[in-house]
Amino acid sequence: MDQMITWTPVGRVEDIPVQGARVVRTALGDLAVFRTVTDEIFALEDRCPHKGGPLSQGIVHGGRVTCPLHNWVIDLATGEAVAPDHGCAGHIPVRVRDGVVEIAFRHA
Numbered sequence: 001m002d003q004m005i006t007w008t009p010v011g012r013v014e015d016i017p018v019q020g021a022r023v024v025r026t027a028l029g030d031l032a033v034f035r036t037v038t039d040e041i042f043a044l045e046d047r048c049p050h051k052g053g054p055l056s057q058g059i060v061h062g063g064r065v066t067c068p069l070h071n072w073v074i075d076l077a078t079g080e081a082v083a084p085d086h087g088c089a090g091h092i093p094v095r096v097r098d099g100v101v102e103i104a105f106r107h108a
Contacts, residue, residue, distance in 0.1 A: 007095065007102040013039065016101070021056040021065070024103065031092055032056035033101060034065060034076055042076035043094040043103050049074075049087025 016022045016035035023046055024031040030046040032055045040063070046056045053069030063076050073082040079091035093104035 003106045005093075006105045008105055009100050009102050011101055012099050013041065013096060013101060014099070016041070019060040021058075021060065023056045026105075030054075030056070031103065032065075033094065033103070034060055036060060036063060036076070040076075041094050041096055041101055043092035044074065044076065044079050045090035045092070047089060048072055049081055049089050050085065055089060 010024045010033060011022060016033055018035055019037050021032045021034045024033055032044050032046040034042045044055055046054055048055055048067040048069065050070055050072045053067040055065050055067055055074060057068045058065040064073050065076060066073050072085050074089050075082060079089040081087045095102050
């Protein structure tokens with residue numbers, strides 16, 4: 001069965017602090033939308049795969065975020081923990097159109 005994607009606007013790029021994040025609350029849980037120093041935008045589930053720490057409160061550096069609880073480093077593009085750690089924060093597709101950040105929701 002094919003899945004449909006709905007692109008949902010969640011704010012403007014400038015609403016997200018540079019090297020920071022903004023939390024988007026959904027029925028399926030909180031998402032963290034990140035902005036890098038080069039204005040790249042990424043979205044992950046706002047939950048570290050290690051102990052569930054809020055990634056939105058972590059430190060963004062390059063294309064990664066460091067969890068504020070136990071310093072796990074998560075790749076923003078994939079949601080994968082950086083070695084030697086293992087695990088994945090759910091990655092959410094994101095795009096920017098005319099300065100508006102949109103996240104993808106999949107449904108049947």
